[in-house]
Every structure is written in C-alpha cells, then in structure tokens.
Amino acid sequence: MNKCADSENSCSYTLYIQNDTEVRREKRKFKSSDEAIRAAMYMNMKETTIHKFVAYKCTKCVYYHIGHTSKLLSEKDRKKAKQFIKYNFIIKQKKNGHDRKH
Numbered sequence: 001m002n003k004c005a006d007s008e009n010s011c012s013y014t015l016y017i018q019n020d021t022e023v024r025r026e027k028r029k030f031k032s033s034d035e036a037i038r039a040a041m042y043m044n045m046k047e048t049t050i051h052k053f054v055a056y057k058c059t060k061c062v063y064y065h066i067g068h069t070s071k072l073l074s075e076k077d078r079k080k081a082k083q084f085i086k087y088n089f090i091i092k093q094k095k096n097g098h099d100r101k102h
C-alpha cells in the first residue's frame with residue numbers, strides 16, 4: 001500500500017463533482033517522467049481540454065502525476081501535443097512491433 005493513499009489530501013486521489021456528488025477518483029501514477037509527459041500531451045491533444053496539462057514529480061510519493069494548470073491551452077499547444085504523440089507512437093511501434101492499448 002502507498003503511504004499517501006490514506007491521507008485526506010492524498011496525491012493518490014483527485015476530487016471532482018458528478019451529479020452534485022463528490023467523487024473520488026484514483027490519480028494515475030507514472031513510474032517515469034517520460035510516461036507522465038506522454039499522458040499530459042495526450043490530454044493536451046484532446047479538443048475537450050481547456051487548460052494545459054503538465055507532468056510533475058510528486059513530493060508525497062515516488063511517482064509522477066499529471067495535472068492541469070490555470071493556463072489556457074492554445075491551438076499551438078494542441079498542435080505540438082499532436083506532433084509529440086504522433087512521434088512517440090511511431091517510436092513505440094518500432095520498438096515493440098505492435099501497439100499497446102491503455
């Protein structure tokens with residue numbers, strides 16, 4: 001079990017409101033900054049994302065998480081994210097020989 005999992009403002013959970021109810025959702029943990037950056041870029045690529053996502057190293061656990069900033073995502077950021085994902089996807093495909101689904 002993770003040491004941060006049971007504290008109230010745990011890094012393992014993120015709170016959001018759904019149908020007037022507070023919902024706790026487990027925050028994704030990434031073992032490397034590369035993985036976290038890729039996940040953040042994936043969010044930045046989405047048309048529904050309004051604020052820019054960034055990857056950060058957690059101070060409470062040994063993992064990386066992603067979170068959104070107060071900065072608005074620009075078309076330029078979105079384009080950059082798309083290119084990043086495209087590039088990484090090609091690299092990954094070449095390495096593994098097949099595409100792994102998350």
Ligand SMILES: [Zn+2]
Nearest residue numbers: 011058060061
């Ligand atoms: Zn954490």
